[in-house]
Amino acid sequence: MQYSSMVIYFMSGTGNSYRVATWMAEIADQKGITSKLYQISNYCEKSDLEEEKDLLGVVFPTHGFTAPWQVIRYTLHLPPGRGKHAFVVATRAGTRIASIPFPGMEGTASYLIALLLIMKGYIVRGVMGVDMPSNWMSLHWGLNLANSKFIIARAKVKADSFMASIIEGKRMFRGILSLLLGLFLSWISLGYLIIGRFFFSKLFFASASCTGCGLCAESCPLKAIRMTGRNKPRPYWTFSCESCMRCMGYCPNKAVESSHSFAIVLYFVATIPVSLYVLNRLNEIIIIEHYSFFFKIMFDYIYTLSSFFAAYLIFSWLMRIPLLNKLCTYTTFTHLYRRYHEPDTALKDIMMESKKD
Ligand SMILES: Cc1cc2nc3c(=O)[nH]c(=O)nc-3n(C[C@H](O)[C@H](O)[C@H](O)COP(=O)(O)O)c2cc1C
Ligand code: SF4
Ligand code: SF4
Known part of the structure; x- marks a missing residue:
């Protein structure tokens, strides 16, 4: 299927998922596909939703080995897909210790949202988890700039290639092992959603x-x-x-x-x-x-x-x-912990209203 326009709904605390969404929009633009980014906020007006767009993406951080409640809620409020194509990307906590990169674990995050989209009538063409620098500063210190940039550079390659493949019409389903681990740990995810x-x-x-x-x-x-x-x-x-x-x-x-x-x-x-x-x-x-x-x-x-x-x-x-x-x-x-946000993302970039371009 040839796409002419795309909309990406993203949730992003410290800019990681926003950055991934912008890379994907750039790839789409290079292929002549017009794209818009909307921030997932605490409400979802039907007028926010871009009926005319023929490709929909949902990009968000992993929380507690699953999708944040806000993203689950927002996806449930999306209008029926009626065969529209969609993809889902969960960013997760990449780290790097003594030059060795360690992956995060998105668990059920991306496949849960994919399942909700399928139930709403979307055709899901791709699912992926991608390591960005871990941002859970309540639990650990933020990564230093060199390590952050290293992880971000690797994530860009992965995100670009994923987006290019989706546009070319390929199916991309990554993270099956992570999904299985996520199902095994789903009691933690549930605990996180209802209490944590x-x-x-x-x-x-x-x-x-x-x-x-x-x-x-x-x-x-x-x-x-x-x-x-x-x-x-x-x-x-x-x-x-x-x-x-x-x-x-x-x-x-x-x-x-x-x-x-x-x-x-x-x-x-x-x-x-x-x-x-x-x-x-x-x-x-x-x-x-x-x-x-x-x-x-x-x-x-x-x-x-x-x-x-x-x-x-x-x-x-x-x-x-x-x-x-x-x-x-x-x-x-x-x-004592270092603070983290995606180095190239200023606060004003992610303070966009949910309806703005
Ligand atoms: C409350 C919280 C829970 C998190 N849980 C996970 C997790 O279960 N697995 C994981 O790989 N990363 C986890 N992370 C890390 C983030 O998903 C990751 O850093 C993400 O890229 C942040 O994206 P953002 O800046 O767009 O919000 C968690 C972060 C926070 C703040
Ligand atoms: S209060 Fe802070 S951590 Fe909580 S949702 Fe708002 S910006 Fe995020
Ligand atoms: S200095 Fe401003 S941004 Fe920081 S905690 Fe206080 S009110 Fe919030």
Whole structure:
């Protein structure tokens, strides 16, 4: 099939997936195919969708060995494919230690989105995972520039060749081994989707270096940050946060931290012994034993999320006290970690509205 136009929907925290999407658009342009990039945001208006485009791409980062919830939701809201061709690319955490490159693992990420597209009537022509520099700065330090550039250069070759093959009409299905591993680890992915992402969103806080400029709130693709406080506004991370790392990677003052000491507190608040105590007290009031297994699971789930919410409310309030803020800042590894964003991607590049060209 000869394509004349293409649309790529991308989600990107620190610019990796955006960069991959732009390489693909460049290849398409060279072949005379007009292309547009749209950012996946927290809503999907039917008018966003480009009915006239004959090739659709979805490019996004891997989170928890699968696709981020935002991408799953957005794909579900796409209009029926009616035989339109599509491709899916998940970027993943490439690293390089002592000159040895290590691949990331996209797991079920790309094939899950491909499956959803097929169910919507699209014909999926290609699926791929591609290593870009790992951006999970809550967990580890960012890569240095030389290592990042090395990984990015290899990714470009892979992305260009994938796109050229799709345009030539070839089918490209990569990452079957990763898919099998992803299926094996799907309990981790599920855990990440239903609990993990909420847990990680509630570890963010702004250190004393924060000037209250509001850039993080403005640039968050999911509008997950609220600036709170009249005199000195400070960011407050809501449950809408997908831990895409944009606020952390682009804060001009390196003020966004992820508190590892609070992670321990949150763990105990949501599990034993606090949960045991609270649930026992609640049990005395509403006698949970009488209810079904499903009810008990839902009850525990609601408790966990509510405890995250309440504990974080107190935590973010305490972070306004300079001494406690300093204590948390100096007891988190992220204070030592290097920040990462794709070296050629400025914040304004990925702050595009979902409808803009
Ligand atoms: C919360 C989170 C979870 C991640 N999980 C995975 C993972 O399971 N496997 C993997 O290979 N990379 C994982 N990564 C790394 C990113 O997928 C990778 O760096 C991606 O290229 C980031 O793209 P972006 O800058 O477009 O957001 C994760 C990153 C974050 C922030
Ligand atoms: S965390 Fe950074 S970007 Fe956000 S308000 Fe503070 S200084 Fe500005
Ligand atoms: S709050 Fe930060 S990490 Fe969370 S979605 Fe927004 S930019 Fe990404």
